[in-house]
Amino acid sequence: MSGRLRIFLFLIIFLLNSELIAQISYDKISNWLDNSAFQSGEYLKYEVSYGLIKGGEAELRVELDNSGGDWYYHCTAKAHTAGIAAKLFTIRDTYESYINIENGLPVKAIRNIREQAYTYYNEILFRRSDSTLYSLRSGKKKISPKAMDIVAAFYFARRYLFNQGLNKGDTILLLTYFDDKLYDINIRFYKKEKIHTKFGRISVLKFRPIIDNKLFTDENEMEIWFTNDQNFVPIKIQVDLPISKINCRLIKYSGLKNPNNVL
Numbered sequence: 001m002s003g004r005l006r007i008f009l010f011l012i013i014f015l016l017n018s019e020l021i022a023q024i025s026y027d028k029i030s031n032w033l034d035n036s037a038f039q040s041g042e043y044l045k046y047e048v049s050y051g052l053i054k055g056g057e058a059e060l061r062v063e064l065d066n067s068g069g070d071w072y073y074h075c076t077a078k079a080h081t082a083g084i085a086a087k088l089f090t091i092r093d094t095y096e097s098y099i100n101i102e103n104g105l106p107v108k109a110i111r112n113i114r115e116q117a118y119t120y121y122n123e124i125l126f127r128r129s130d131s132t133l134y135s136l137r138s139g140k141k142k143i144s145p146k147a148m149d150i151v152a153a154f155y156f157a158r159r160y161l162f163n164q165g166l167n168k169g170d171t172i173l174l175l176t177y178f179d180d181k182l183y184d185i186n187i188r189f190y191k192k193e194k195i196h197t198k199f200g201r202i203s204v205l206k207f208r209p210i211i212d213n214k215l216f217t218d219e220n221e222m223e224i225w226f227t228n229d230q231n232f233v234p235i236k237i238q239v240d241l242p243i244s245k246i247n248c249r250l251i252k253y254s255g256l257k258n259p260n261n262v263l
Contacts, residue, residue: 029160032103036230037158040064040073041255044233051244054083056091058248062155062255065098072107073099075151091115097151104156109149124149158232162205171210186210192228197235198251202262203228204235229261 040062048056058079065074077095080086096110109124125134131145148156161172166189173186190206204225225236233256237248253263 035104035159035257036163037232037257038062038155039255039257042257043252043254044250045252046248047251048079048082048246048248050085050246053085055085055246056081056083067098071101073097073101073155075099075155077151089116095149095151097149097155099152099155104152104159105146106148106152109151158226162226162232163230166205187224190223195225195236198249199263202235204262205232227262229263230258231256231261231263233263235263 042060042062044060046058047054048058056079058077061076061078063074063076065072075097079091079093081089081091092114094110094112096108096112097106098108099106105126105128107126109126111120111122113120122135122137124136126143126147127133128145131143131147132140133143133147134140157172168189168191171186171188187207187209190208192203193206194201194203205228207224207226209222209224222239223237224234227233227235233250233253235250239246256263
């Protein structure tokens with residue numbers, strides 16, 4: 001798979017094909033118990049296309065899970081090839097995060113992937129008490145107390161950060177750990193606008209990721225649109241390539257916390 005497509009699939013399910021640690025500024029959070037963006041039962045499904053050719057599907061799901069007497073959000077992100085692309089190569093990737101309901105921080109993350117003959121499985125346990133994590137693959141590591149896997153970071157941003165009154169040019173920082181290296185991913189807020197979707201013309205927040213990676217040298221090469229409401233659902237992702245565009249569009253949803261918003 002090309003490097004660009006890997007990065008694109010990461011943004012579809014807000015993942016990289018590795019263990020990931022994300023760190024987001026907590027400065028503006030005033031109420032840790034507040035969660036007006038999502039709930040158990042939320043389901044989002046996406047279709048990925050290259051030009052007019054369907055290439056894959058992705059889905060995000062939130063459920064409740066009880067472990068050791070405590071309840072957690074069990075958030076699952078899946079991506080797989082479909083259509084013509086599935087005849088050329090196989091992707092079956094699943095990422096899971098178990099998130100503390102009260103503060104939005106993860107306690108456990110799982111990566112389970114299959115890409116052609118290549119398979120990979122890992123689990124990460126977060127220990128907030130001593131700011132460490134334990135990886136089945138690489139053992140114990142010291143981390144920031146704010147560290148989280150990228151699935152948890154996605155829901156954390158929806159829950160706490162997108163509702164802070166963003167101004168044009170504001171950025172959200174994700175510090176990711178990938179192949180034993182740190183990568184800064186800044187998601188810059190560009191503007192509010194209205195776009196045509198399968199669900200009609202809706203109001204959205206437009207972001208442009210700035211990735212510390214040679215694969216994307218132009219900030220305008222990738223754009224992400226979130227619904228401009230209390231749900232902050234990612235509704236479209238677009239990547240410009242020399243010949244065509246890769247698009248990821250929301251095609252189905254259910255269980256939104258605020259069903260009477262823009263969707």
